[in-house]
Amino acid sequence: MDYYAIVHNDFDGTASAAVYARAVGSLPKKVFFTEPTKIHNLLKNLELRGVYKVMIADIGLNASTLDSVIENLKKLMSQGAEIEWFDHHVWKDEWKKKLQDVGIKVYHDTSTCGAGVVNKNMNPEDEFSKKLASADCSVDIWLHDDPMGEKLRRVVEYNKDYKWKEYLIQKFYKGILWDEEFERILLEQVDKELKGYENLHKYVKVLDVGGKKIVVAVRWRGPPDISYASQFLMNRYGAIVYASVNGKAISFRSNSIDVRKFAEKLGGGGHVLAAGAGLKAPFWRFLLNRLGIRSPMLNWASKIVEKVISETGFTPYEGKRNVTM
Known part of the structure; x- marks a missing residue:
């Protein structure tokens, strides 16, 4: 067929x-x-x-x-x-x-x-x-x-x-x-991940929104991928939400907050604990980030994340962490 x-x-x-x-x-x-x-x-x-x-x-x-x-x-x-x-x-x-x-x-x-x-x-x-x-x-x-x-x-x-x-x-x-x-x-991947974790702090900014810590990151090349990095960074900084941008889109992750609401605010969607939306960065910020100058795009993304979360508020995830097959 x-x-x-x-x-x-x-x-x-x-x-x-x-x-x-x-x-x-x-x-x-x-x-x-x-x-x-x-x-x-x-x-x-x-x-x-x-x-x-x-x-x-x-x-x-x-x-x-x-x-x-x-x-x-x-x-x-x-x-x-x-x-x-x-x-x-x-x-x-x-x-x-x-x-x-x-x-x-x-x-x-x-x-x-x-x-x-x-x-x-x-x-x-x-x-x-x-x-x-x-x-x-x-x-x-x-x-x-x-x-x-x-x-x-x-x-x-x-x-x-x-x-x-x-x-x-x-x-x-x-x-x-x-x-x-x-x-x-x-x-091979695990070996690369272990080396990658050592440098993640260079790509992040920690925000305080309503008394809660939020980790915002610009994407990096190579392992670890977003899922593993988000868990590592949230644990390291005591954050309840993780957001990352690559100049074209934004991704949200959490273990306890409905982040789909944040993605929807930006015209996207996804899962309750993992969601995303399109988010195009201004070209000059995108270019500087590609050249290794991360702060312009990181600061821009942080303002957007802070605004979205402040306007939307935190909705605790109350679902059951199980699956039916």
Whole structure:
């Protein structure tokens, strides 16, 4: 069966594509890796070229791009495309209805990760897919209840080239969860991470907002990745929220605060404990940061974070840290 896979450019998107491929018994003709803030443009430029099945997974909807997404989905449907959308981010009920009214098959479940949604609806009896989804959910929605997740995340993020993620989808499709190649990569990544932690303090600024500490960071090159760094920095500075910028987007993390509200304030979305939004830095600040002069962009980002949090307020996370498969 020929189909296109459109997935988030992270571990969850990679796992979602692999679980779906195992469910339908074939790899996608092409995988498109994207982000929620860019899905509307990808759909606009997508050419079917004789492929009339499209699966979308681990891509949330944002209010700022919803109308464009709907318009472009209608165009693809008018050309004969059959589209399935699997997601676990928080959606408004009317968003789901709008997609269903267009004719999209929507599978939405906030109790699990993207790969978990695909697994539950497409191949719940596949033991390998269950294991892969469990590992993925552990790190994607900050459950940290499956050690394999911490290992596989490092393998997936080892190489930023999308060809690497396509290669991993092929390996997962074949039922390979761990092997000597992954073990070697894990050891390399952990070694780089340990060295990277020593320099993180150069990239951060600690704020006090309403008597609570917030860590703001500009992104660095190389390990550790944002998830591991955010935990390390929040613990080091006694902060309850972590925010990082790269000049194009902002990411929020917390163990106890609903950070999706901060992301929504900036036109984005995501999970309750891990969310983000597009945030383009002024060019001169972006350029200076690339040249190693970090304070202009760090100060700019800190003012935005302080303003957003002050206006939104802190909403404690009261959900249960569990997952259903």
